[in-house]
Amino acid sequence: MTTGLAATAAKHLLLNMTSNGSGEGVFVVRGGEGPYVRDDDGTRYIDGLSGLYCCQLGHSYADEIAEAAGKQLRELSYSPLWSASAHPAAIELAERLAGLAPAGVEHAFFSSGGAEAVETAWKITRRYHALRGEPGRTKVLARHSAYHGLTVGALSFTDDPGLTEPYGPPAIDTRFVSNTNRHGLAPEMADDAVFTAHLLAEIEDTVLAEGPETIAMLIAEPVQNRGGCITPPEGYWPGLRALADRYGFLLVADEVITGFGRLGEWFGGDRYGAAPDLITVAKGITAGCAPMGATLVGQRVAEVVNRPGAVLNHGYTFGGHPLCAAISLRTIEIMERDQVLANVRALEGGLANGMKSLAGLPIVADVRGAGFFHAVQLAGDLPDGGFSDAARQALVVDLIPRRMRDAGLLARVYNRAAPLLQIAPPLISDRPLLDRIVEIIADTLDEASRALTR
Numbered sequence: 001m002t003t004g005l006a007a008t009a010a011k012h013l014l015l016n017m018t019s020n021g022s023g024e025g026v027f028v029v030r031g032g033e034g035p036y037v038r039d040d041d042g043t044r045y046i047d048g049l050s051g052l053y054c055c056q057l058g059h060s061y062a063d064e065i066a067e068a069a070g071k072q073l074r075e076l077s078y079s080p081l082w083s084a085s086a087h088p089a090a091i092e093l094a095e096r097l098a099g100l101a102p103a104g105v106e107h108a109f110f111s112s113g114g115a116e117a118v119e120t121a122w123k124i125t126r127r128y129h130a131l132r133g134e135p136g137r138t139k140v141l142a143r144h145s146a147y148h149g150l151t152v153g154a155l156s157f158t159d160d161p162g163l164t165e166p167y168g169p170p171a172i173d174t175r176f177v178s179n180t181n182r183h184g185l186a187p188e189m190a191d192d193a194v195f196t197a198h199l200l201a202e203i204e205d206t207v208l209a210e211g212p213e214t215i216a217m218l219i220a221e222p223v224q225n226r227g228g229c230i231t232p233p234e235g236y237w238p239g240l241r242a243l244a245d246r247y248g249f250l251l252v253a254d255e256v257i258t259g260f261g262r263l264g265e266w267f268g269g270d271r272y273g274a275a276p277d278l279i280t281v282a283k284g285i286t287a288g289c290a291p292m293g294a295t296l297v298g299q300r301v302a303e304v305v306n307r308p309g310a311v312l313n314h315g316y317t318f319g320g321h322p323l324c325a326a327i328s329l330r331t332i333e334i335m336e337r338d339q340v341l342a343n344v345r346a347l348e349g350g351l352a353n354g355m356k357s358l359a360g361l362p363i364v365a366d367v368r369g370a371g372f373f374h375a376v377q378l379a380g381d382l383p384d385g386g387f388s389d390a391a392r393q394a395l396v397v398d399l400i401p402r403r404m405r406d407a408g409l410l411a412r413v414y415n416r417a418a419p420l421l422q423i424a425p426p427l428i429s430d431r432p433l434l435d436r437i438v439e440i441i442a443d444t445l446d447e448a449s450r451a452l453t454r
Contacts, residue, residue: 005040032059035426035433037410048411048423048437053225053257053373054288058426061334065289065327072326081110081320089325096332097281097296100266105279107297110320114256114282115149117293118219121252121278122153122172123314124297125217128250128304137216137249140172141206143179147226148219148254148280157219158226175210177203181230183366183377192233200239204247212247217278219252222268228375228420229368237274250277250301256293260284261335261427263371264344271370277301287331292324340427344371347431354438361442362449363395365418372429375422376445381452387419395448403444409437421445 009015009026028040035058037047047055072089079087094108109124111117122140129137142148142157149155155163156170164170178199182189189195207215218240224230244251253276258268260281265271267279278301282293297305305312318324335341348371355367355374365379378396380387387396396419404411414420423437 034058034060035429044408045405046409046425046433046437046440048409048425050424050426051288052283053262053424054283054286056261056284056340056427057287057331057334058428060428061287064334065287065330068326068330069290069323072322076322078322080315080317082315087320087322087325089322089329090320093320093325093328096329097294100332101279101296102267102270102275104300105276105296105298107299107302109295109297109314110325111282111293111295111316112291112318112321112324113149113293114254114280115151115154115293116316116319117256117280117282117295118148118154118157118252118254119151120295120314121219121280122217124278124295124301124305124312125250125252127310127312128301129216131304131307131310134213134248136213138173139210139214139216140174141203141215141218141249142174142176143220143224144176145179145181145227146219146221146224149256160226175206177206179224179227179230180232180236181224181227181368182233183368192235195233196235196239199233199236200243203240203243207243207247207249212249215247215249217250217252218244219254221254221256222258222272222274223263223370223373225257227418228366228377228414228422229370229373231368231370232272235273237269237272241275244277252276252278252280254280256280256282257284257424258373260287260331261341261344261371262373262424264341264348266341268371285331286324286327287335289331290321290324290327291318292321292328335427338428343429344427347429347434348372350431351434351438354435355441357438358442358445361445363445363452364449372427373424375420376441378419378421380419386417391452392419395451399451400444400448403447404440407440407443409440411437411441 005028006026014020029037030040031038035047036044038044081090097108098106109120111120144159148157152171156172156174159176182195240251253269253274255267263271277298279296286292358364359367363378364376365385366377369375379385381391382388396415401413412422
């Protein structure tokens with residue numbers, strides 16, 4: 001049903017990552033409570049993607065968040081983190097984040113979102129190398145199919161031509177290496193030791209081919225979102241740390257999605273033995289209640305960029321906004337008090353088993369993920385597992401998303417080279433809700449499988 005708001009949106013609102021001129025109806029989300037949202041007709045849906053990996057607390061705790069926001073606004077509505085000026089909320093949040101972050105990561109530079117946090121990581125990296133007398137370190141290593149944001153700099157770190165080509169050559173010289181998706185690889189890659197050695201050897205070969213003195217940083221997500229919740233093999237992140245130390249580049253963990261409990265830890269990299277120099281965060285830092293990002297900086301990097309007389313010529317007007325910082329502080333307080341991370345750790349095994357039970361369906365090529373973050377890679381009607389145009393339109397574009405929404409679940413369906421179905425439910429979800437999510441997906445993919453094999 002097209003409501004008045006939907007019609008107004010179609011007339012005036014330009015949406016993200018959307019064919020705005022397609023004439024398709026706009027899905028208007030009117031409200032939310034707990035792990036659910038309501039559309040403009042009042043129909044309730046499970047928010048199976050936590051908005052966009054943001055709503056760690058679902059749509060709960062509104063009174064507590066509003067109380068924290070109101071207190072801050074009554075005290076101080078705005079003051080920038082500019083020059084030698086700061087305000088209490090940002091100072092307190094920087095201290096809290098240092099206490100949660102991996103050992104040695106003790107500084108925070110605030111921004112308004114994830115892409116800005118990635119841009120900041122790049123600028124701090126460049127400043128670090130220049131101050132150490134290595135201005136020739138101008139290249140980045142990123143992984144195939146990764147995504148780190150859509151600002152001009154962050155966009156350089158993706159190799160998706162659909163995202164990059166409309167805007168010309170990349171702003172930053174980037175080389176791409178394999179991600180950790182082993183689906184479709186040789187059987188021996190099922191062994192973690194073999195796969196890790198293979199991946200690290202490729203990275204080292206790339207560094208040597210480019211010249212170690214030219215590599216500034218390597219950026220990677222602990223679990224790669226794009227491509228479908230791609231987990232790393234054992235030893236991969238410690239191996240990245242060893243390569244960074246050997247060749248002098250910085251290691252950046254993009255935790256915009258995996259941070260703040262999505263994998264059952266404050267920082268997802270902790271689960272895999274990561275020891276990054278910089279960490280980028282956003283989304284869950286305020287549980288989606290305000291726009292905020294941060295770049296967390298290790299002590300050895302900060303010691304260089306904070307040298308007497310050195311200037312970090314970089315900043316954002318709304319970075320560390322008092323309102324956002326106050327909301328983040330309250331979010332962290334709630335997550336600790338109500339043991340939200342423990343809830344993920346207690347329930348993730350059951351969710352993983354439920355998702356793995358889908359593997360026998362004809363339309364399922366692979367199931368992977370961790371914590372409250374899982375994906376199903378879909379198999380199509382072509383001999384290589386791909387989709388014909390007709391099957392893609394009928395199943396990936398139409399049946400699967402429509403069937404899930406009709407059943408009351410909002411999840412993500414990627415219509416790309418390897419179509420995917422992805423979930424990232426709120427971290428407050430209980431066992432019955434997670435079971436219901438799996439049940440809806442199972443029913444949907446069973447129907448799609450029957451349509452596929454007709």
